[in-house]
Amino acid sequence: MRPTPTPARFAILVCLAAIFLVGALRAQDQTDRPPWARKTAPSSSAAATTTTTAPPAAPSAAPSPVNPLDIDSEIPAQQQRGKIHVNVQLVSVLASVLDDHNRPAPDLPREAFQIFEEGVEQKLEVFEAETQQPLDLALMIDASLSAHKEIAFEQEAASHFIRQVLRPGDRLSVYAVGEDVNQIAGFSDNVAELQAAVHKMPAGSGTSLYDAIIRASRTLERRGEDRRRVIILVTDAGETTSYADFDAARKAAVQSGALLYTIVVRPVKNESGRNTAGEHALETITDTMGGAMFYPDEIQELDGIFDRINRELRTQYRLGYYPEPRGPANTYRKIEVKVAGNYQVRHRKTYLTGPQ
Helix, strand or coil: CCCCCCHHHHHHHHHHHHHHHHHHHHHHHHHHCCHHHCCCCCCHHHHHHCCCCCCCCCCCCCCCCCCCCCHHHHCCHHHHCCCCCCCCCCEEEEEEEECCCCCECCCCCHHHEEEEECCEECCCCEEECCCCCCEEEEEEEEHHHHHCCCHHHHHHHHHHHHHHHCCCCCEEEEEEECCCEEEEEEEECCHHHHHHHHCCCCCCCCCCHHHHHHHHHHHHHCCCCCCEEEEEEEECCCCCCCCCCHHHHHHHHHHHCCEEEEEECCCCCCHHHCCHHHHHHHHHHHHHHCCEEECCCCHHHHHHHHHHHHHHHHCCEEEEECCCCCCCCCCEEEEEEEECCCCEEECCCEEECCCC
16 A cells, blocks of 8 residues: 655655756756846845746847937936927028118118017027128029020120129039029139030020029028028029929028029010019019019110129128027018118018927
């Protein structure tokens, strides 16, 4: 007869079986798992105070590469807690101030200027009575004008302007505006090459004015924040072949912060024979961008107009402020500059806020 196990012997057998089973499972865990997933043996104090086994530790994520341009990525997370990220945008405004004889008014004091955003006066943080910021100019000539008998004079006037306007540090590019918008001379200060490009203006079968404004605006926007951006458009204002529309052109112009000077050469003096819708669209965009429209009655006036643009660019005031209150992201904000005295002031009328 097999002896009946006593309770004490039964308890010993159960303990031995449990120890064997746990050892087998532990051996399997340690050999079949990668090092980061293997359990560590609990300390004697931990074994005495708990009867449950902790779940295996999750794998630690590989460290992300640090972006050298992302300063915050190099700051420990505990130091970043509670940090508020604020994208404060300095709004820079170029102002052309004219006296009652329509001449540039230089040497006005800071105290003569007030600047408003959405009707709220702003604190003027930057004031330059005659800004020395270098110029980036996009000279855009309507290729359909090449069919006019006055094209030689137009080319000579543009060549004279190039020679006058370029100073050390300035850059100018020449574009032909036809059915397509073609850059025929890249941004350069080489006067001879730029003048040669003007005299090689190809004939165009259409006029894509909205496309031209978008092309120039986007190109100038990439040229750097520390440079003035100017578009000079010589055209008959006959918009015919653009892929883009008025709203797209206006938005691109506002985003670029460029000035637009438009010279409308009218081969037909009578409004009934002109594309006045194109003229009105250009007037709106030009006014929004802070430039000026010119309507020479005689082609001989073109030389004087280029001279006037040059004088304005050399006597511009630069104003800057940090908006208070800040407008919502991606919205148009109205700007108004006032000058004490009997003066006319031209400046961009709006800007588009960035993401926040």
